[in-house]
Amino acid sequence: MEKFEFTEHSHRRYNPLTGDWILVSPHRTKRPWQGKVEKVNQEKRPEYDPKCYLCPGNERAGGKTNPDYKDTFVFQNDFSALLPEVPEGEFTKGELFRAKSEQGICKVICFSPRHDLTIPEMDVKSIRKVVDLWTKEYEEIGKLDYIKHVQIFENKGDIMGCSNPHPHGQIWGQESIPTEPAKELAKQAEYYKKHGKTLLGDYLEQEIESGERILVENDYFVALVPFWATWPYEAMILSKRAVGSLTGLSDEERNGLADCYKKLTVMYDNLFETSFPYSAGLHQAPTDGNDHPEWHLHMHFYPPLLRSATVKKFMVGYEMMANPQRDITAEQSAEKLRSLSKIHYKLNQ
Numbered sequence: 001m002e003k004f005e006f007t008e009h010s011h012r013r014y015n016p017l018t019g020d021w022i023l024v025s026p027h028r029t030k031r032p033w034q035g036k037v038e039k040v041n042q043e044k045r046p047e048y049d050p051k052c053y054l055c056p057g058n059e060r061a062g063g064k065t066n067p068d069y070k071d072t073f074v075f076q077n078d079f080s081a082l083l084p085e086v087p088e089g090e091f092t093k094g095e096l097f098r099a100k101s102e103q104g105i106c107k108v109i110c111f112s113p114r115h116d117l118t119i120p121e122m123d124v125k126s127i128r129k130v131v132d133l134w135t136k137e138y139e140e141i142g143k144l145d146y147i148k149h150v151q152i153f154e155n156k157g158d159i160m161g162c163s164n165p166h167p168h169g170q171i172w173g174q175e176s177i178p179t180e181p182a183k184e185l186a187k188q189a190e191y192y193k194k195h196g197k198t199l200l201g202d203y204l205e206q207e208i209e210s211g212e213r214i215l216v217e218n219d220y221f222v223a224l225v226p227f228w229a230t231w232p233y234e235a236m237i238l239s240k241r242a243v244g245s246l247t248g249l250s251d252e253e254r255n256g257l258a259d260c261y262k263k264l265t266v267m268y269d270n271l272f273e274t275s276f277p278y279s280a281g282l283h284q285a286p287t288d289g290n291d292h293p294e295w296h297l298h299m300h301f302y303p304p305l306l307r308s309a310t311v312k313k314f315m316v317g318y319e320m321m322a323n324p325q326r327d328i329t330a331e332q333s334a335e336k337l338r339s340l341s342k343i344h345y346k347l348n349q
């Protein structure tokens with residue numbers, strides 16, 4: 001038998017943040033791809049769309065009118081999944097039937113008044129304004145006494161179920177800590193208790209030393225493909241300094257985050273010369289009134305594209321029944337992304 005090499009042979013990788021495992025099958029990348037590669041229709045969007053409910057000055061479905069905003073704009077979602085006024089209640093029947101009321105708040109945040117832009121096409125100064133608004137909202141929503149967790153996220157692209165191409169994201173605050181952050185909270189707390197340092201701080205130190213999975217690095221932030229990446233081009237942005245949330249960042253650090261966010265998403269767009277779809281979200285310390293020295297600020301990017309602008313990774317079959325599986329390794333993805341131009345492809349045309 002030959003010697004085990006994790007770049008060559010099937011193996012499982014552990015995600016220390018959640019405790020989950022994924023199956024990696026590097027030998028399968030040698031399998032010929034027989035699907036068709038479609039050319040995507042690159043629609044050119046107008047700077048202002050009179051029918052868009054997020055553009056400045058337009059009326060929204062709920063009947064409210066957007067102000068003539070110049071940078072960012074935030075408003076309470078007209079179709080919120082969570083509402084502040086929910087009667088408190090519980091339903092239990094034996095051990096097997098449990099339900100509980102959930103209070104919360106949902107907001108929408110427009111990143112720019114320009115209908116035709118996306119984060120990778122915006123300048124760092126404008127992205128910094130998005131970071132500032134995220135910080136303000138995390139702080140304000142987190143301060144409400146019934147809110148224990150604030151989830152800031154962005155769905156980009158219609159295959160991610162994003163209904164409007166206008167650059168925007170969402171903020172959901174709620175009274176319980178949802179499943180994914182709860183797993184990460186438990187793992188980070190366990191690690192911090194054992195080592196007196198953050199799990200992601202130690203992880204980042206070793207990633208910087210190896211360099212193998214690093215995509216972008218500035219003085220304050222790093223973007224990398226995590227060792228345990230599940231999605232083909234999954235990435236994570238981490239702060240170099242161990243801070244729990246955006247509110248702990250200095251002025252320069254906020255610029256560093258904006259810079260990192262832009263550079264990573266430019267790589268993404270350049271990969272298949274398309275507006276690269278993803279779901280991205282910030283993971284910050286719970287706002288439950290306790291100190292969380294174990295929590296290390298980070299942002300996840302889960303993009304579904306696999307081989308082209310139209311060939312998407314599906315989490316079906318084995319992945320639904322057992323655990324996620326991938327063919328290209330995290331190292332191969334990182335190498336591919338790093339090899340791309342740092343200039344957005346639209347500017348090169």
Ligand code: ZN
Nearest residue numbers: 184283298300
């Ligand atoms: Zn996380």
